[in-house]
Amino acid sequence: MLTFDLIKDNSKSGNGRDRSRLGRITTDHGIIETPIFMPVGTVGSVKAVSKEDLEHCGAQIILGNTYHLYLRPGCEVIEAMKGLHAFTAWDKPMLTDSGGFQFFSLAKLAKFTDEGVHFQSHIDGSRHFFSPERAVEIQMILGSDIMMSLDWCQGHPATDQQVAEALNKTTAWAKRGFDFWQENGAVNNLFGIVQGGMIKELRSLSAEQLTAINFPGFAIGGLSVGEPTEVMYEMADHTLPLLPSQKPRYIMGVGTPENLVTLVGMGCDMFDCVMPSRNARNGQLFTHTGTVNIPNAKYKTDERPIDETCGCYTCRNYSRAYLRHLYKSRELLSYRLNTIHNLYYYLDLMAKMRHAIKEDRFPEFQQQFFKMRQDQ
Amino acid sequence: MLTFDLIKDNSKSGNGRDRSRLGRITTDHGIIETPIFMPVGTVGSVKAVSKEDLEHCGAQIILGNTYHLYLRPGCEVIEAMKGLHAFTAWDKPMLTDSGGFQFFSLAKLAKFTDEGVHFQSHIDGSRHFFSPERAVEIQMILGSDIMMSLDWCQGHPATDQQVAEALNKTTAWAKRGFDFWQENGAVNNLFGIVQGGMIKELRSLSAEQLTAINFPGFAIGGLSVGEPTEVMYEMADHTLPLLPSQKPRYIMGVGTPENLVTLVGMGCDMFDCVMPSRNARNGQLFTHTGTVNIPNAKYKTDERPIDETCGCYTCRNYSRAYLRHLYKSRELLSYRLNTIHNLYYYLDLMAKMRHAIKEDRFPEFQQQFFKMRQDQ
Ligand SMILES: [Zn+2]
Ligand SMILES: [Zn+2]
Numbered sequence: 001m002l003t004f005d006l007i008k009d010n011s012k013s014g015n016g017r018d019r020s021r022l023g024r025i026t027t028d029h030g031i032i033e034t035p036i037f038m039p040v041g042t043v044g045s046v047k048a049v050s051k052e053d054l055e056h057c058g059a060q061i062i063l064g065n066t067y068h069l070y071l072r073p074g075c076e077v078i079e080a081m082k083g084l085h086a087f088t089a090w091d092k093p094m095l096t097d098s099g100g101f102q103f104f105s106l107a108k109l110a111k112f113t114d115e116g117v118h119f120q121s122h123i124d125g126s127r128h129f130f131s132p133e134r135a136v137e138i139q140m141i142l143g144s145d146i147m148m149s150l151d152w153c154q155g156h157p158a159t160d161q162q163v164a165e166a167l168n169k170t171t172a173w174a175k176r177g178f179d180f181w182q183e184n185g186a187v188n189n190l191f192g193i194v195q196g197g198m199i200k201e202l203r204s205l206s207a208e209q210l211t212a213i214n215f216p217g218f219a220i221g222g223l224s225v226g227e228p229t230e231v232m233y234e235m236a237d238h239t240l241p242l243l244p245s246q247k248p249r250y251i252m253g254v255g256t257p258e259n260l261v262t263l264v265g266m267g268c269d270m271f272d273c274v275m276p277s278r279n280a281r282n283g284q285l286f287t288h289t290g291t292v293n294i295p296n297a298k299y300k301t302d303e304r305p306i307d308e309t310c311g312c313y314t315c316r317n318y319s320r321a322y323l324r325h326l327y328k329s330r331e332l333l334s335y336r337l338n339t340i341h342n343l344y345y346y347l348d349l350m351a352k353m354r355h356a357i358k359e360d361r362f363p364e365f366q367q368q369f370f371k372m373r374q375d376q
Numbered sequence: 377m378l379t380f381d382l383i384k385d386n387s388k389s390g391n392g393r394d395r396s397r398l399g400r401i402t403t404d405h406g407i408i409e410t411p412i413f414m415p416v417g418t419v420g421s422v423k424a425v426s427k428e429d430l431e432h433c434g435a436q437i438i439l440g441n442t443y444h445l446y447l448r449p450g451c452e453v454i455e456a457m458k459g460l461h462a463f464t465a466w467d468k469p470m471l472t473d474s475g476g477f478q479f480f481s482l483a484k485l486a487k488f489t490d491e492g493v494h495f496q497s498h499i500d501g502s503r504h505f506f507s508p509e510r511a512v513e514i515q516m517i518l519g520s521d522i523m524m525s526l527d528w529c530q531g532h533p534a535t536d537q538q539v540a541e542a543l544n545k546t547t548a549w550a551k552r553g554f555d556f557w558q559e560n561g562a563v564n565n566l567f568g569i570v571q572g573g574m575i576k577e578l579r580s581l582s583a584e585q586l587t588a589i590n591f592p593g594f595a596i597g598g599l600s601v602g603e604p605t606e607v608m609y610e611m612a613d614h615t616l617p618l619l620p621s622q623k624p625r626y627i628m629g630v631g632t633p634e635n636l637v638t639l640v641g642m643g644c645d646m647f648d649c650v651m652p653s654r655n656a657r658n659g660q661l662f663t664h665t666g667t668v669n670i671p672n673a674k675y676k677t678d679e680r681p682i683d684e685t686c687g688c689y690t691c692r693n694y695s696r697a698y699l700r701h702l703y704k705s706r707e708l709l710s711y712r713l714n715t716i717h718n719l720y721y722y723l724d725l726m727a728k729m730r731h732a733i734k735e736d737r738f739p740e741f742q743q744q745f746f747k748m749r750q751d752q
């Protein structure tokens with residue numbers, strides 16, 4: 001079971017607008033300083049980088065996708081290999097999702113019933129079924145430090161009735177998953193997921209139902225599914241304070257650097273998103289002043305690193321000109337160097353936020369961050 | 377100008393059948409212990425690996441392809457970036473070819489005249505011309521430690537007349553390239569390339585003509601172009617002793633581990649080949665007993681490393697099962713991990729050969745090597 005030490009909580013001591021928190025999660029595989037960003041390692045590898053690269057970037061915990069791992073290499077392989085940590089040789093904390101988001105994003109193939117989700121593999125079309133119990137059981141086999149309850153994620157827009165149905169099912173499934181977990185030794189940790197679409201009343205209802213269950217942590221799901229950013233902020237701002245302050249809070253699948261800096265200010269502790277790695281593979285590199293679009297001809301003979309203030313391996317070794325050349329030539333090294341930089345940027349941003357919270361200057365940090373990123 | 381110290385020469389002291397040599401090439405960017413294998417970094421990056429990976433693998437010198445670099449990023453870019461070493465951040469020795477082999481392998485686009493080679497870019501169809509002088513000039517801009525003369529490589533089979541024509545042109549171009557190099561400060565080092573197809577008399581003639589020019593080293597080109605292995609060995613065995621013993625000898629574009637072990641025994645000092653990296657990207661991994669075809673289902677839950685005797689990063693960290701999973705999932709990390717292993721295997725094989733030569737047991741090493749590789 002994890003422990004969560006809330007080192008600082010500005011919602012108590014602050015000026016009302018700054019609700020940032022500083023915390024420490026202790027798991028069997030190590031400590032996570034929060035707020036934290038978790039790189040996404042879909043099938044047991046964060047695309048294009050190694051575990052040493054991740055450590056260099058400052059990764060304290062990575063995410064694996066249960067849906068993908070269940071299909072390939074398959075549970076039986078990971079079980080034979082003694083779990084995801086041993087299989088991938090990543091010995092730090094790991095979080096796995098429940099598959100809920102993939103059922104949503106591969107919706108054409110998924111059918112939701114009271115019992116669970118019937119779906120077809122996107123790889124070979126084979127038919128499978130996840131109950132809330134099975135989703136937990138699979139994650140216990142994977143051996144992730146933080147497991148997620150099976151949830152029903154609704155897209156945007158959706159009718160009130162659709163959102164309510166998904167919410168009710170998510171609560172029922174959360175209870176069943178929790179009971180299964182308890183009955184099977186309560187190993188590792190299971191988080192509940194708050195749904196409720198873009199309707200505050202339903203977010204409140206979901207938070208109320210979920211927090212009645214004694215999960216070691218809570219997530220907010222169903223955001224960044226097509227709604228305007230302002231609506232996403234409104235939902236997060238409304239929901240975060242409804243979650244118990246003494247447990248970690250995780251907003252799933254979000255987001256841009258601006259999103260992270262805003263949501264940390266609202267009291268969120270954990271994030272994951274494919275954006276830094278996906279953008280890296282598309283040549284979009286984050287800097288403290290904006291974005292470097294590396295294929296751009298203006299970088300042809302640019303001897304500067306991506307970001308002169310960045311301490312990452314890529315910036316310490318290579319010029320924009322060389323990175324542009326690698327990208328244009330589709331060299332495999334390009335994907336790795338770009339991904340290292342973007343992940344370093346994200347994780348360094350989280351470290352800077354933790355530092356600012358610690359030094360009682362998070363609002364100033366936020367202001368400065370937005371000013372610099374707008375300057376470009 | 378490089379210096380070549382021939383530390384040991386078994387063609388003088390040996391039993392007549394072992395003509396292996398131990399040497400040391402000193403260049404402006406460092407020392408190369410021979411016999412050595414040079415990983416191929418086509419466009420200024422050895423595919424899928426970083427400079428630190430190359431150092432881990434034991435790379436002492438890497439190869440760049442003038443044809444590719446000239447087209448992309450282009451000479452003007454590399455000149456603006458102060459040469460290939462600064463551009464790529466590889467600060468150890470580098471060898472560049474002359475483009476000759478690419479004109480051969482992209483022959484449909486190339487037209488050979490007395491003056492040089494007219495060709496069209498395989499990227500955008502634009503028209504270009506390399507004279508022997510221009511080929512050296514471009515390599516001087518690249519700043520490679522070892523530059524190669526422009527040659528005319530013939531395929532196999534070819535008529536005697538075709539081979540003779542290519543040979544004559546190669547000699548004429550070698551002289552012109554050499555003169556140009558001398559007139560322009562004789563910076564770095566320029567090697568001559570022996571041609572002559574699969575005809576011993578023409579190989580002798582080419583060697584005679586080339587060695588009359590005071591190149592700091594010599595290569596044998598036009599091998600591994602479709603001829604049977606035995607013919608390639610016959611040509612190498614015939615030609616190597618015709619080259620001056622006090623200068624490095626390089627067989628271009630060869631070959632398999634078996635080829636390397638055989639040709640070192642004939643007195644060859646330098647090799648390059650895309651095989652270890654290309655095979656790695658196709659999941660073919662070299663071991664001391666043969667080949668591991670990583671996609672094979674039998675490795676599904678195989679906890680062993682690729683090769684239990686290998687000290688590479690990949691073997692020290694990952695199982696065949698995980699490598700198979702990464703390969704089947706087309707994860708980018710797969711290409712890197714496989715390439716590290718195969719390059720390490722090749723460079724470790726060279727180190728083992730140097731060690732065996734030093735300890736006066738190269739024939740025994742050869743025997744043992746072939747026995748182990750056959751056992752599989
Ligand atoms: Zn960087
Ligand atoms: Zn290895």
